[in-house]
Amino acid sequence: MIVKVRFIGTGGQGNVLAAHVLGDAAVRSGYNAVQTSMYSAQVRGAPTRADVIISDEEIFDIRAEDPDYLVAMSQDAVMAFRNLKPRVVVAEEHILNIPYECEKIHKIHAIKISKELGSISVQNMxxxxxxxxxxxxxxxxxxxxxxxxxxxxxxVEIDIKALRRGWDAAGNSV
Known part of the structure; x- marks a missing residue:
């Protein structure tokens, strides 16, 4: 089993942290995992990506070029990384232009949910x-x-609440 995940967003949205948490959880679950990221020197606003590869075998690659799962947090990032070929896309509800040919697109109101929790900063969770x-x-x-x-x-407390709200939101999608 090998699962490739790419998080894309703009600087400040927390996709690198989300990838770090996912990679750590994969290792805790007994899998091999590698996590890499790419971002500009600009602290906020520039397109960023963070990749996680999870496997029950050795991993020989460090980037998820054609990910099984693509998490799209912003329209700008989607356009910056439009040449990907993901199998499944999880995207913020407001992203209208999704140029990927994929098996499934899931939309989520992550910004709305994070605002309900009191901080837009937890949308990554x-x-x-x-x-x-x-x-x-x-x-x-x-x-x-x-x-x-x-x-x-x-x-920690608000991030776990955000994680659970995202989990609950996916209930009808699985």
Whole structure:
């Protein structure tokens, strides 16, 4: 089994952190995992990507060029990374132009959910919760453990709430 995931967004949306948490949870679950990221020197606003490859065998690649799952957090990032060939796309509801030919596109109101929780900054964990439910590879409890160990203590509680809200939002999609 090998699963390739790419998170794309703009700087400041937290896709690198989401990928880090996913990779850590994969290792805690007994899989091999590699996580890489690409972002510009510009702190916010530039397109960013973060890849995670999860496998029960050795991993010989470091990038998820044609990902099984693509998590799209912004329209600008979709356009910057439009040449991908994902199998499944998880996208923010407001993204209208999705140029990928894929098996399935899931839309989620991650921004709306994160605002309801009190911070737009947790949209990455909303996406992650949705993704892990759709993927069916890693248990949500393991992801929560990773959040507790990786995320700043002041964000742990709200990030776990966001993760669970994303998980719940995916309920009708699986």
């Amino acid at each position: 909303v996406f992650l919760g949705f993704l892990i439910r759709v993927m069916r590879v890693i248990d949500i409890k393991v992801v929560e453990e990773s959040i507790r160990d990786i995320v700043s203590p002041k964000w």
